[in-house]
Amino acid sequence: MSSGRRRGARARLPVPALVLAAVAIAFFALPLVGLLWRAPWSNAWRYLTDDDALTALRLSIVCSLWATALSIVFGVPLAWVLARVEFPGRTVVRALCTLSMVLPPVVGGVALFFALGRRGLVGQYLDRWFDIRLPFTTAGVVVAQTFVAMPFLVITVEAALRQLDQRVEDAARTLGASRWYTFRRVTLPAVRPALVAGAVLSWARALGEFGATITFAGNFPGTTQTMPLAVYLSLETNPEEAIVLALLLIAISFGVLVGLRDRWFGARTAVAA
Amino acid sequence: MSVTAHVRVQLGSLDLDAAIDIAPGELVAVLGPNGAGKSTFLRALAGLQPIDAGRIAIDATVVDDGDAVFVEPERRPIGVVFQQYLLFEHMSVLENVAFGLRSRGTAKADARRTAGEWLERVGLGEYASQRPRALSGGQAQRVALARALAPDPRLLLLDEPLAALDVGTRASVRRDLRQHLASFDGMRLLVTHDPVDAYALADRVVILEEGRIVQTGTLAEVTARPRSRYVADLVGVNLVRGVVSDGVLRTADGASVVIADATPGDSIAVIRPHSVVLTTDAPTSSARNVWPGTIVDIDRLGDRVRVVIDGPIPLTAEITAAALDALHLRPGDAVHAAVKATDIDVSPV
Amino acid sequence: MRRHPRLLVASLVIASLVVAACGDDDTEATPTTVAATEAPAVTDAPAATDAAATTAMETPAVEGTVTVFAAASLTAAFTEIGEVFMTEYPDAEVVFNFAASSELVTQIGEGAPADVFASADRNNMTKLTDAGGNATEPTLFARNLLEIIVGPGNPSGIAGVADLADEDLIVVTCAPEVPCGKYAAEIFANAGVTVTPKSLEENVKAVASKVTLGEADAGIVYRTDVIAAGADASGVEIPEDINVVAEYPVAVTKDASNAEGAQAFIDFVLAEHGREILDSYGFLAP
Numbered sequence: 001m002s003s004g005r006r007r008g009a010r011a012r013l014p015v016p017a018l019v020l021a022a023v024a025i026a027f028f029a030l031p032l033v034g035l036l037w038r039a040p041w042s043n044a045w046r047y048l049t050d051d052d053a054l055t056a057l058r059l060s061i062v063c064s065l066w067a068t069a070l071s072i073v074f075g076v077p078l079a080w081v082l083a084r085v086e087f088p089g090r091t092v093v094r095a096l097c098t099l100s101m102v103l104p105p106v107v108g109g110v111a112l113f114f115a116l117g118r119r120g121l122v123g124q125y126l127d128r129w130f131d132i133r134l135p136f137t138t139a140g141v142v143v144a145q146t147f148v149a150m151p152f153l154v155i156t157v158e159a160a161l162r163q164l165d166q167r168v169e170d171a172a173r174t175l176g177a178s179r180w181y182t183f184r185r186v187t188l189p190a191v192r193p194a195l196v197a198g199a200v201l202s203w204a205r206a207l208g209e210f211g212a213t214i215t216f217a218g219n220f221p222g223t224t225q226t227m228p229l230a231v232y233l234s235l236e237t238n239p240e241e242a243i244v245l246a247l248l249l250i251a252i253s254f255g256v257l258v259g260l261r262d263r264w265f266g267a268r269t270a271v272a273a
Numbered sequence: 274m275s276v277t278a279h280v281r282v283q284l285g286s287l288d289l290d291a292a293i294d295i296a297p298g299e300l301v302a303v304l305g306p307n308g309a310g311k312s313t314f315l316r317a318l319a320g321l322q323p324i325d326a327g328r329i330a331i332d333a334t335v336v337d338d339g340d341a342v343f344v345e346p347e348r349r350p351i352g353v354v355f356q357q358y359l360l361f362e363h364m365s366v367l368e369n370v371a372f373g374l375r376s377r378g379t380a381k382a383d384a385r386r387t388a389g390e391w392l393e394r395v396g397l398g399e400y401a402s403q404r405p406r407a408l409s410g411g412q413a414q415r416v417a418l419a420r421a422l423a424p425d426p427r428l429l430l431l432d433e434p435l436a437a438l439d440v441g442t443r444a445s446v447r448r449d450l451r452q453h454l455a456s457f458d459g460m461r462l463l464v465t466h467d468p469v470d471a472y473a474l475a476d477r478v479v480i481l482e483e484g485r486i487v488q489t490g491t492l493a494e495v496t497a498r499p500r501s502r503y504v505a506d507l508v509g510v511n512l513v514r515g516v517v518s519d520g521v522l523r524t525a526d527g528a529s530v531v532i533a534d535a536t537p538g539d540s541i542a543v544i545r546p547h548s549v550v551l552t553t554d555a556p557t558s559s560a561r562n563v564w565p566g567t568i569v570d571i572d573r574l575g576d577r578v579r580v581v582i583d584g585p586i587p588l589t590a591e592i593t594a595a596a597l598d599a600l601h602l603r604p605g606d607a608v609h610a611a612v613k614a615t616d617i618d619v620s621p622v
Numbered sequence: 623m624r625r626h627p628r629l630l631v632a633s634l635v636i637a638s639l640v641v642a643a644c645g646d647d648d649t650e651a652t653p654t655t656v657a658a659t660e661a662p663a664v665t666d667a668p669a670a671t672d673a674a675a676t677t678a679m680e681t682p683a684v685e686g687t688v689t690v691f692a693a694a695s696l697t698a699a700f701t702e703i704g705e706v707f708m709t710e711y712p713d714a715e716v717v718f719n720f721a722a723s724s725e726l727v728t729q730i731g732e733g734a735p736a737d738v739f740a741s742a743d744r745n746n747m748t749k750l751t752d753a754g755g756n757a758t759e760p761t762l763f764a765r766n767l768l769e770i771i772v773g774p775g776n777p778s779g780i781a782g783v784a785d786l787a788d789e790d791l792i793v794v795t796c797a798p799e800v801p802c803g804k805y806a807a808e809i810f811a812n813a814g815v816t817v818t819p820k821s822l823e824e825n826v827k828a829v830a831s832k833v834t835l836g837e838a839d840a841g842i843v844y845r846t847d848v849i850a851a852g853a854d855a856s857g858v859e860i861p862e863d864i865n866v867v868a869e870y871p872v873a874v875t876k877d878a879s880n881a882e883g884a885q886a887f888i889d890f891v892l893a894e895h896g897r898e899i900l901d902s903y904g905f906l907a908p
Binding site for chain 1 (some may be wrong): 819835837
């Protein structure tokens with residue numbers, strides 16, 4: 001996390017690395033180019049202004065922002081505990097909390113049923129005592145998205161907390177700052193770049209979430225049909241529309257990623273020791 | 274009102290068991306090699322390292338008894354200057370200094386005003402809005418000091434405040450530090466591995482070795498009679514204070530020490546005991562410094578002997594037991610002590 | 623490249639959009655090889671053995687791999703038919719690719735190596751025919767009725783389609799984009815009821831699993847899905863006057879690399895033995 005010194009050796013860039021990097025860039029760029037190439041531009045506007053598409057888009061954005069907010073609210077304390085609190089089985093807990101990254105999302109959706117569905121471990125009591133049902137509701141979409149998105153934030157923030165010089169927090173304590181004040185005024189600002197990066201990753205993951213959402217929350221326009229679901233179903237009947245909607249989704253996340261990178265990940269990095 | 278601290282901490286291979294008292298207004302230096310437990314002792318006073326047993330009281334308030342009583346660091350009347358300064362990089366210099374006041378509930382405007390005054394006092398008023406990374410090492414240390422002192426602590430703890438600086442800036446920073454420390458009337462505890470720092474800044478030194486206090490007293494006392502080989506090597510050096518001009522350091526008593534090269538001004542000359550050559554006749558060596566004197570004490574330490582000489586420059590020489598026997602030296606004998614100019618290190622203070 | 627643009631586009635859309643889509647989908651194409659050595663379940667029926675033996679005598683020797691692209695709803699029935707077929711023709715190997723009919727049409731159009739295409743509706747078969755993708759006239763080999771799937775023992779006491787209009791019930795159907803969803807909408811229209819599903823699933827298996835998991839009270843699925851659910855679900859029949867019949871056509875594809883094998887497989891499905899296996903899974907005769 002120190003400020004890297006720039007080395008003025010432009011002439012000696014390693015060619016093999018550049019070639020491999022170029023292949024990697026092409027690997028990511030070509031699918032996008034393919035979509036652009038196949039996009040039915042003459043009909044694009046019609047598809048984009050379609051009510052169902054706009055509804056799905058709105059729902060996608062609202063749900064993914066909620067999922068991001070929940071990921072921050074619960075994920076930051078979780079990351080802090082994983083980074084700072086020594087307890088037996090911490091490795092197991094860490095693996096557990098990132099399980100949903102490797103779990104096939106549909107399986108994740110089914111697992112959410114077993115936990116929070118109306119017959120689920122906890123869900124049956126939510127249903128019986130509080131009349132709360134998550135499946136087939138917008139809240140269910142948020143739950144499914146949070147389930148798969150939060151690990152991205154936890155991992156990123158935990159790594160930053162581990163790299164942070166804890167003695168800076170010690171210094172704050174000796175200056176009369178309570179743990180909470182220290183966390184708020186010293187720790188959090190110091191890991192802010194990582195927090196923003198983690199939040200953006202989580203958000204992007206939530207925005208593209210498909211499997212867990214369609215399994216746990218179902219697919220109904222206006223309440224649970226997010227953009228990826230709409231795109232997937234359009235593929236069945238109208239691949240042209242699917243491409244246009246997919247491009248819209250890509251454009252939005254692309255814009256956010258590029259915009260945030262410039263703003264948050266530029267020259268500034270985290271606290272130096 | 275004073276500090277009494279008996280600290281027992283078991284931490285990895287460190288077994289620390291040390292008791293130090295600090296009188297009101299006193300500056301005590303804890304001197305010892307790396308790993309001796311100096312910083313752990315300091316952290317225990319700060320509340321960053323709970324003690325296993327013992328008792329720490331600041332102004333008659335027990336802050337840690339290794340058992341039921343443990344006062345969190347933020348509730349102790351302390352200020353700490355860390356080795357790496359540990360300034361908050363995401364805040365301005367002014368916000369750094371105001372932090373301790375803000376966290377204790379002082380209103381923002383008041384905190385900033387007080388912080389501004391402190392920055393003026395350490396001569397960094399114009400840097401108020403800068404980020405810490407824009408500061409030099411010495412400036413950062415002054416900000417760290419201002420930050421620690423702004424909340425008006427009773428006890429100031431300094432953890433190797435000069436170790437992070439390069440040799441070139443160390444002397445001037447040490448001089449500033451001495452001045453600022455002198456203007457603080459609370460108790461001060463300095464942790465350092467450098468006898469020069471201790472000599473320049475402290476009233477009293479405590480030598481810590483492998484978790485135990487091996488000696489305590491003024492630095493002159495410790496130098497003259499180190500209790501162990503270890504202390505002798507660590508701190509048993511002759512420190513001669515004076516003013517340098519034209520390659521010569523002159524003491525307040527009018528004696529002079531020829532030195533190799535040094536910048537003019539207040540300085541401390543470091544003369545290692547084993548660099549001192551003793552002869553009974555006037556020496557014929559090429560040494561530039563030859564002082565006559567009288568042996569006041571002979572102290573055997575294994576196969577080596579420390580000979581304390583009184584003269585225009587009071588010195589401790591270290592020679593082998595064999596050399597002592599060959600010279601037939603005894604207390605009260607007149608000797609000549611010779612030191613080459615190139616064997617003398619000079620630190621400005 | 624030129625032969626595969628649509629498959630490519632479809633894959634890219636999914637790949638670049640739905641990050642987690644891989645492995646998500648019940649209907650995803652999964653080639654299944656059925657080992658010839660596995661003991662067929664129904665061969666001890668005398669009539670079946672006769673029929674198969676007759677077929678074997680009348681047709682030329684069948685050998686090599688026969689690749690069958692079949693609708694996902696045929697998975698269980700066709701797998702069993704494949705096992706029996708391979709005991710009749712030991713030199714032949716049947717490889718299946720089960721997926722949504724619409725997906726299969728796309729794949730064949732992009733040049734996927736299919737010898738046989740069995741669709742769950744006429745519509746998708748027509749798409750392939752229009753594209754000149756099949757070598758033989760499509761033949762109907764089965765029909766499937768729709769049914770209301772409910773929890774085991776019908777805990778909500780659903781008697782018919784009209785009961786599904788109850789807003790307190792959690793009803794799920796397929797999305798209108800897929801055949802089972804289209805049929806469900808037709809049935810509701812025929813019955814003159816307004817049903818608001820809580821979810822429009824992307825395939826019929828997802829509807830069935832929502833009910834078997836207990837998260838939905840009722841759904842519209844094929845009769846074969848109710849039978850496949852076994853003890854985990856019960857079925858409520860939909861009267862013929864408002865029901866919709868799904869028709870399953872099968873054809874040899876134009877680019878079949880094993881046309882003889884393909885035709886032999888289709889004949890086997892249409893013959894008595896194939897008919898019986900289909901029947902045991904709840905399919906009706908054409």
